[in-house]
Amino acid sequence: MNPMAPFRWFLFIAALCCLFAALHASDGDADPLYKDCVERCQETGCVGNRCFQHCKFSSDGKPIDGPWYMHEPLYLRWKQWDCRSDCRHHCMLAREEERTKLGDKPVKYHGKWPFQRVYGIQEPVAVALSALNLAMQFHGWVSFFIVVYYKLRLRPNKKTYYEYTGLWHIYGILAMNSWFWSAVFHSRDVELTEKLDYSSAVALLGFTLILAILRACNVKEEAARVMVAAPLVAFVTTHILYLNFYRLDYGLNKKVCAAMAVSQLLIWAMWAGVSRHPARWKLWVVVVGGGLAMVLDIYDFPPYKGYVDAHALWHATAIPLTYLWWSFIRDDAEFRTTSLLKKVK
Template identity: 50%
Template sequence: MLRHGKCCRSGLLVLLAKGLSCLLELKVLLLFFCLLALISDLPFEINVLFAESCVEKCEKTGCLNDQCFSSCKIAVNGGISELLQSKCPYDAWIEWDCTSECRYQCMMLREAKRTNNGELPVKYHGKWPFKRVLGLQEPLSVIFSLANLAVHLQSFISFLYLLHRVLPKRPQGKRGPYYEYSFQWTVYGLAALNSWVWSAVFHARSTLVTERADYSAAVALLGIGLIVAIIRTFSLRIEATQVMVAAPVIAFVSTHIMYLNFYNFDYGWNVKVWVTMGVLQVLLWTVWAGYVCHPSRLKLWFVVTGGAMIKFLDILDFPPLGGLLDAHALWHAFHVALTWLWWSFIKDDASHRTSQLLRRTQETGESKKSQ
C-alpha cells in the first residue's frame, strides 16, 4: 500500500505533516464511531402497552370505529365468518394480518388523541408512528431505498460496460479486463443490489421475515465491502492471497447471519458487528487515500466523510415530520448522492489502473525490442 505513494511525497517534512494529518483524522473517526457504537447500543424507547383493550376489541370484532378490515375474521353464530370486505384495496396486496392492522389503527387513533392534547409522538414496538401511503408502512424510506437501488443498478451496469466495452482487454491468451479487481467489485455490486431490494421490502412491510432478510443482506454487503477494501487498499493481486483474506471474513459473516436467523436475533450484537466492519472500511480507505496519489482520491474522501456525517441522522432519530419523514428516511435520501459518487470513484479507479497497466506493458515491450 505504501509503495504507491511515492508520487505524493516531496520530502521528509511533507511526509511527516501528512502522517500527523492522517493520525488526527483517524483519532476523530475513531472517536466518532466509538460514540456511534455507544449510542446505537442504547435500548429503543418502546411503548408496547398501548391501547391493549383497543387492539383486543379490534381483533375480536374485525372493526374499529365503523371501519372493518379484510384480514380479520369474526365469530358469527358460534363459527368463523369469511374475510370481511376491506375499504382499502391495497390491504390484500400488502398482506397486513389482523393483529398488525389492528395495532396500526389503534396506534394512529391514540396518536391523534396525543396530538390533540399537545403531546409528542412516542415509539410503538420500537418504531415511530408512520402514516401508511398505498399500504406502505414507511413510504419515504421505500422511495429512497428504491432510489438507491436505481443508482446502484445504473452505476453497476455502466461499470460493467466500462470494463467489457470501453477499456482495452488483456492480450490473447489471458482472459478478462486489465483491471485486477473487477471480480471483487462485481460481487460487491450484486450484494448492493440485493441489500437495497430488501431494504425497500422491509420498509414497505415490517415482518419477521422481511426484517431478517434486510439485516442479513446489509451484513453481507458490509462483509463483502470489507473484503474489497482490504484487497484494494493493500493491492493484493495474487488470487491465493485474496482467498486467504476473504475466507475468514466470509466465515464470520455467514456464521453471524445464521446466528441472527436461526438462534437469536440480537439487535444490539448486530449493531456492534455493523459498526465494527464499517469502522474498519472507513479506516482502510481513509489511510489509503492519504498515502496513494490517486486521481480520484477527493471523491473517496468526500464519500467517507459524508457517510460519517449523515450517520448522525440515525443518532438524532427524531419523530417523523407529518408522519412521513424521519431521520432514517433522510439518511436514505442523502445516501443516494454518496452512492453515485462512490461508483464514480470505482469507475475512475478501473480506468486509472488500466492505464497504468497498459503503460507498464508497453514499456516492457519496448525494452524487450531494444534488447
C-alpha cells in the same frame, strides 16, 4: 501527508461509534393503553369507528370475509394487512393522536416510529428512496461493466487488465440485492422481510470491508485474498445465521454493522491519505459523506408529518454518494489499466 491525519480520522470515527450508546429501545408498545387497544381490536375487529373485516372470526377461529362478491379485487388486496398488523397500526395512530393532544412527544412502537401508510406501503418515502438507490447501483454497475469491457483494452484472453473487476461485480450484485430488500422491508415490515433486509445489509457490509482491505493493501494473489477474506466471511456468515435462526438481536446487529462500516471508512480514509490516486478526492468525499450520513442514522428523530425520518434522510444521502462511489471505481479501473499497460510496453 500529515502523520497525525490517520490518527485524527480514527478518533473522529471512533467518536461516531460511541454515539451508539445513546440509543435506547422503544417504549410505545409497552404503553398499557396501546396494549389494551390492540387486545380489544383483535377481539372486536375495530379501533374506534374503524373496523377491519379480516379481523372478524367465526366460532371455530376461521376468519369471516363475507361472500365472494364483497371481496376486494385481487389487484387491490395487496394493500391489505393481516388483523394484528392493522390493529397495531391504527391503535398506534390513535394513541399518538392522544399523546399529541397532551403535549407528549412521539415514541416508537415495536422498534419503529409511527408512520402514515400510503396504499398499504408502510414507509413510502423510505421505499421510494430505496428504489432510487437500487437504480443508482444498477446504473453504476452497468457503467462500470461498459468501461472495463468496451472502453478499456482487454488481455489477449479477453479478460480485463483491472485486477478487481470480479470483486466489483460481486459488490454491485450484493448492493442491488440489499437495496431491493430494503424497499421490500420498508413496504411491509414482517419477520421474513426484516430478516432478509438485515441479512442482505450485513452481507454487503462484510464484503465491502473485505474489498476495502484488498484494494487498499493492493492484494492481487488469489491465495492471499482467500487468507484475508476467509475469517471475515466466516464471521459474517455466523452473524447472519445467528440473526436468522437463533435471535434477531437488534442491538448486537447495529454494533456489528457500525463496526464494519467504521472500519472500512477508516481504511479508505487512510489509503486516500497516503496514495497518489488521481481520483482520491472522490474517495474523500464518499468517506466524509458516509461518516456524516451515519450520524443521521444515529440521531434518530420522529418522521416529519408521519413520512420522513432520519433513516429516510440517510437513504437520500446515499444516492449522490453512490453515484460518486461508482465514478471512483471507474476511475480506479482506468488508472490501474493504464498503469499496467505502461509496464507491459
